[in-house]
Amino acid sequence: MSVRVAVIGLGYWGPNLVRNLAACDAVELVAACDRDAARRQSIARAYPGVATPSDAAAVFANPTIDAVVIATPTDSHYALAKAALEAGKHVWVEKPMTSSVEHAEDLVALADARGLTLMVDHTFVYHPAVTKIGDVIASGELGDVYYYDSVRINLGLFQPDVSVVWDLASHDVSIMEHVIPQTAVRVQATGARHAGASVESMAYLTIHYDGGAIGHCHVNWLAPTKVRLVMIGGSRKMVIYDDNDVTEKVRIYDKGVDVSSVEGAYAARVQYRTGDMYAPALARTEALASETAHFAACIREGATPKTDGHTGLRVVQILAAAERSIAEGGRAIDLPVTRPSTAARTG
Template sequence: MTIKMGVIGLGYWGPNLVRNFCTLSESTLVMGCDLQVERCQKIASLYPSIRFTQNVQEVFESKEINAVAIATPVRTHYPLVKQALAAGKHVLITKPFTDNIAHAEELISLAEQKGLVLQVDHTFIYHPAVEKLKDIVVRGELGDVYYFDSVRINLGLFQADASVTWDLAPHDVSIMEHLISRPVQWVQAVGARHAGQKFESMAYITVQFADNILGHCHVNWLALMKIRLITLGGSRRMVVYDDNLVTEKVKIYDKGVTLNSIEGLYDALVQYRQGDMHAPAIENSEALAREIRHFVHCIKQGTTPITDGRSGLRVVRILAAAEESIRQEGKRIPF
């Protein structure tokens, strides 16, 4: 069975979905949709066999289309996903899933009632480097995980209708949540608005997970340099993922500390371990291509996506708590 797709939203990210659905042999892109005619025309010049519309109802009413990918601003996610599910279409929705918890919960129930696949486009979860990190954590190579730390900063792109917390942080929060895979105890965040913006352009988000694992994400649109760095520290090893590197993106360091407390002595003996580093081979393939293959596979096999509505909701809960904490000047928000 070939999955017949519609893509809604042809701005910055939508054309990447179009390209990937057109490339995959198990899917055919039938229709593209954007409110702006010039965005449709631009894609039409590259893909002449696709039909285009500015009216999203045409996509939902099409009998031929069985799944849609939606790449529109976050405020439109809830109404568009709801209509798509109500029309019986499987849905791939760009991050963040929704801008509030209640809407995410409602969409999850609707997808379950209808028996439809609902996948959230947390692209990095399908990145071979993140898959390698997950494998390293699950196999216990780090020992007990102590912390997750990420920096995602650069100059731009300011979003007109979303803060850096809702726009950039979903990447790191989804990766952190996926790797740590523990209940959240509390979230604390501070942020700042600059250059006359309505929304925060930088934020420091701290998440306390169960088992004493601390997570931290630093996101900033007003930074001098572009940094995409994730570090995980554990009792046996530490691992670094630098997404800016072309090769050797992931490096595992055999570094750590051992505390030998000697009975009867108050002072603990701290021993630092400075061992070797190794960079595992990482497959060179596009995360979005892998993700789209997964979406189509889940529809065909009737299986649940890795980044289903529930994982999207867990990310939304952390983002909503971070936003609330920023509003309350850094108050801890308990879960």
């Protein structure tokens, strides 16, 4: 039987979710809700069978709706997700899950207590390029991960409620959490507010891992061009992931150094390795299409989503630490020691 779903929030991102949910065999899109009449009308025209209420309360009160997808501004995620869980609905909430650690913890506890699926839309985790990079790292092909270094910049979209850290760095943090097989322990960040923004419009985040890896991302809403470039260095191989590259998004380089001590000498010998490069074939699936099918399957089977509430909470912990570091002039902020459990949910 299909999972009956409603979407709340039909602004920039919501219509992408509506399109993928409507196309998913395992889902029946029942309602699409927004306060804005023009946005409701545009969805009503494209999807005539879908109800378009203006008030989220109508969605929560509808007993035929199994799950709610929340695509409203970040500051409103907590109240809407809480109301949905309290009404017994499974929840898909946009990234970042909430704008505070306490709110994220609350949602995780509520979903766990009620045995409901709570999934956070960290879309890149479902992107074929990131899936491939995760597989390559897990197979040992890269060796030990030394670093993750990314540039994620473009002009706009300025968010009124959260800084560029919450908006754009949430993508890199979720990718790092997914592909780096080490635990993040400490965060340092600097940032700046420009063009009258009340929140940071550009920032540099550095994340230190317990196995020695370092993660860095540069995010900026005020760049003249769109760059989405990630470099990952390992002890054996290195990866470049250019999301703007249509044909070769991921390239894997057999490059590196071998350092060996020379017996009887203090000097170390460094040998540079420059082997082949290959661009692996990637699945052509849209990330959101895989993600909607995964959401429905998790609800039906009681399985834990790849990006469950615990994953979302960890991302929020890292972003909150980065925000605090910025406020304290770049001071290093230790992350909570215990990594949230990804154990299967109860119930």
